[in-house]
Amino acid sequence: MDTTSKEREALKHKKRVVVKIGSSSLQHSETGGMDYVRMERLVRELCDMKNRGMDVILVSSGAIAAGRNTMHLKPKGSGGSVALTMAEKQACSAIGQARLMEIYQKLFGEYNQITAQILMTKNTIVDDMNRVNATNTFAELMEMGVIPVVNENDTIATYEIEIGDNDTLSAIVAAMVGADLLILLSDIDGLYTDDPRTNPDAEFISQVNELTEEYLSMGKASTGSNVGTGGMNTKMIAARIATKSGADMVISNSNDLSNIHRIIDGEQIGTLFLAHEDPGFDLPVFVDGLHKKKG
Ligand code: GLU
Numbered sequence: 001m002d003t004t005s006k007e008r009e010a011l012k013h014k015k016r017v018v019v020k021i022g023s024s025s026l027q028h029s030e031t032g033g034m035d036y037v038r039m040e041r042l043v044r045e046l047c048d049m050k051n052r053g054m055d056v057i058l059v060s061s062g063a064i065a066a067g068r069n070t071m072h073l074k075p076k077g078s079g080g081s082v083a084l085t086m087a088e089k090q091a092c093s094a095i096g097q098a099r100l101m102e103i104y105q106k107l108f109g110e111y112n113q114i115t116a117q118i119l120m121t122k123n124t125i126v127d128d129m130n131r132v133n134a135t136n137t138f139a140e141l142m143e144m145g146v147i148p149v150v151n152e153n154d155t156i157a158t159y160e161i162e163i164g165d166n167d168t169l170s171a172i173v174a175a176m177v178g179a180d181l182l183i184l185l186s187d188i189d190g191l192y193t194d195d196p197r198t199n200p201d202a203e204f205i206s207q208v209n210e211l212t213e214e215y216l217s218m219g220k221a222s223t224g225s226n227v228g229t230g231g232m233n234t235k236m237i238a239a240r241i242a243t244k245s246g247a248d249m250v251i252s253n254s255n256d257l258s259n260i261h262r263i264i265d266g267e268q269i270g271t272l273f274l275a276h277e278d279p280g281f282d283l284p285v286f287v288d289g290l291h292k293k294k295g
Pocket residue numbers: 022023060061062063064065093151152154164165166167227228229230
């Protein structure tokens with residue numbers, strides 16, 4: 001049994017938590033069909049967090065994947081699958097987002113929780129009026145005890161205004177709502193010194209006290225998923241946003257969703273990045289510069 005650090009213990013007392021789940025964790029890779037068992041477990045974990053008295057925000061991918069499946073298009077990355085045009089992708093996200101919400105509403109409803117949908121683009125943060133409006137809406141929903149389900153507005157997001165991945169989006173949401181914890185559920189256990197799939201000597205890092213250049217360069221290795229858009233690099237961008245905004249962040253494997261309550265119970269699971277609030281951190285300026293950095 002791992003000994004837990006005082007930083008892990010502190011996770012028991014978090015008040016407002018953003019949880020991000022990726023497309024690959026929500027669908028069966030072979031068929032592209034929704035994984036209802038996983039979704040049900042996720043919802044149950046989140047409802048339990050609510051019952052502990054925490055505010056909960058879910059950032060869920062899977063709109064495009066669900067739309068592809070609805071339209072009988074092969075799942076991304078599977079044999080015989082075709083790349084979608086921008087218009088097809090936008091159409092699939094419109095179809096799939098509604099499906100996704102339908103399932104979430106049904107599952108959260110079983111535990112008497114109310115959900116709300118928030119779709120964002122880069123403009124939601126960069127444009128002052130949009131940002132203030134979105135921030136106010138989040139605040140009101142929190143006040144009402146509702147669980148916001150957030151995604152990028154892929155139906156209208158093109159290169160110029162897209163955030164591009166939900167790791168980054170979830171950290172932006174954490175900053176906007178003043179969350180004190182962000183949990184990124186991924187298809188990897190956390191941060192390694194190198195890509196563990198290619199380097200057997202790669203070491204697991206369970207805690208990052210400060211996000212130095214050394215750690216950021218470890219994030220260059222990507223995950224194996226074909227479905228989502230987030231590799232480890234986007235998780236490092238998320239870590240920068242979250243920790244500078246005053247939130248701790250944990251990357252954990254989504255293959256076992258009980259990891260969510262185990263993290264909240266202070267267990268040594270995944271990689272914990274400690275918050276270092278930076279009062280000079282300017283979220284809109286950082287987000288505006290994202291594409292320029294990504295290239
Ligand atoms: N917003 C995309 C979707 O819902 C996924 C983006 C991501 O996985 O990072 O399909």
